[in-house]
Amino acid sequence: MEISRYSTDYIKKMLAPKLWKLLSEVIGEPVTKNTLRIVIEPPLKVRSRQQHSLKPLQRKIWSDDAPELSVFYGYADELNTLEKWIVTDRCRLVALGGMVGVGKTAIAVKLGRQIQDSFQFVIWRSLRGSPPLQNILADLLESFSDCTETTLPGTSVSDVSRLMECLRSHRCLVILDGVETILETSQLAGRYREGYQDYGQFFRQIGELSHQSCLVLTCSEKLRVIDLMADRNSPVRYYKLDGLRKDAAKQILRDRELVEEPEWTSLIDRYEGNPLLLKIVATTILEIFNGRATDFLGQNTTFLGNQLTEELDRQFQRISRVEIEVMYQLALASQPLTRSQLRENMPSSPSSSQVTDALQSLEWRSLIEKINVGGNSLFTLRPIIKKYMFNRFNNN
Ligand SMILES: Nc1ncnc2c1ncn2[C@@H]1O[C@H](COP(=O)(O)OP(=O)(O)O)[C@@H](O)[C@H]1O
Ligand SMILES: [Mg+2]
Incomplete structure (x- = not known):
């Protein structure tokens, strides 16, 4: 002085x-x-x-592959919970799960836009095209270049350590959309493809190490690292989207100019409030049934159509052999089955733990439902999936 x-x-x-x-x-x-x-x-x-x-360093990078949301209905409770987890509870890793088309990508965009002012850096990246982790890290580091001036490229510090340093020194929100593209197909859910295992390690570090940032993932399968680490007191959390509630789902049908609103409830039930499925059937109803839901529902069958079948084919390709067998048995059964009933029905006589793994995996993919009856777990296919399985039987 x-x-x-x-x-x-x-x-x-x-x-x-x-x-x-x-x-x-x-x-x-x-x-x-x-x-x-x-x-x-x-x-x-x-x-x-x-x-x-907050002021000098704020930067938002919503790359071109982040969809623009022209409309977004409902999911208000879901958004509130997610905002609380990230902004108030300061979660480090949040995974959004649920069936294809349920709105994981859409809600991630909405959430990111809603909370972006709580962060200095916001970065959205789609994993479409299955980029190796090295590319994603290089990308993120480039976006964060303001906070990485301390280490020069080419020095021995790994990209992961440099990124962790950014996540510690600044409050960053990173959204990685569509993690299923780096997961193995024809295997149990949540396994990384050959050459992509380092993602698992990276996600684990984000969840375990101390820093002030948050990584949000969307994935149609629950990841193992999430299954191991997530619980309500942990900085790692999992949210499974289960479809839109009636009012929000009705908005989608209204936008497609369907008529006979009183009939919509059963349509929404049948398609489980899934916005993508509702958009697809609404288009069919409009084009073939003049917008009349009754005529469509009068067919007394769950219509899937080409587009939906293709979506489900893609999902089906991901599944392991034992899981497929479980799905066939559940499709054939008129009632929900217990695990042991299911195992008895299976011609290949899988071991008890194979059946357990398959059931857990199918649940992680949101393809089956578990019902608790008097302390027992019963398993059944989701209605849409059951219909899809029947179509497969008949076409093969
Ligand atoms: N809350 C919502 N309100 C309106 N449209 C929605 C909503 N959620 C999803 N959609 C629409 O439904 C379709 C599927 O959503 P998307 O986010 O791609 O699903 P996912 O990522 O789970 O496969 C998209 O066309 C999307 O715009
Ligand atoms: Mg998506």
Whole structure:
């Protein structure tokens, strides 16, 4: 500190009162020698934190592959919960699951836009095309270049460590959409494809290490790392979307200009409030049934159509052999089955743990439903999937 030319007495008696008066006016609260620290420190701290972390460095990178949402209905409770997890509870890793078309990508966009001001950096990346982790890391580091000036490229520090350093020093929101593209097909759910195992390690580090950022993933299969680490007190959480509620689902049908609104409820039930499925059937109803849901429902069958079948074919390709067998048995059964009933019915006599793994995997893919009856778990196919399985029987 500089040595002052004034005497201590002069400062205390002449200058200090002026300073207290000036500070009191500026801050709007009485300031004296004794209250100085209490009054002045909190506002200054808040201000300096905001200046340091929010203002100069804010950057949002919504790459072209983030869909623009022209409309977004419902999912308000879901959005509130997710916002709370990320903004209030400061979760480090949040995975969004649910069946294809249920709206995982859409809600991730909506959520990101809704909470982006709580972050200095917001980055959206789709995993379409299955990019290797190295590419994603390089991309993220480039986007974060403002906070990585400390290490030069080519030094021995790994990209993961450099990225973790960014996630520690800044509050970043990273959204990776469509993680299923890096998962193995014809295997139990949640296994990485050959050459993509390092993603698992990366996700685990994000969940385990201390930092102030959040990674949001969307994935049609539940990942093992999420299954192991997620619970309500953990900074790692899993949210499974189960479809739109009636009012929101009706909006989708209304936008497609369907008529006979009273009939829509059973349509929505049949397609489980899944926005993609509802859009597809609504288009068919409009084009073939003149928009009349009754005529369509009068067919008394769950219509799937080409587009939907293709979506489900894609999902079906991902499934392991034992899972397929389980699905056939569940499709044939007129009632939900217990695990042991199911196993008895299966011609290949799989081991008990194979059946357990298959059931768990099918649940992670949102293809089956588990019902609890008197403490027993019964398993059944979701209605849409059952219809799909019947179509497969008949076409093969
Ligand atoms: N809440 C919603 N309101 C309106 N449309 C929605 C909503 N959620 C999803 N959609 C639409 O449904 C379709 C499937 O959604 P998407 O997010 O791609 O599903 P997922 O990622 O789960 O496969 C898209 O056309 C999307 O715009
Ligand atoms: Mg998606």
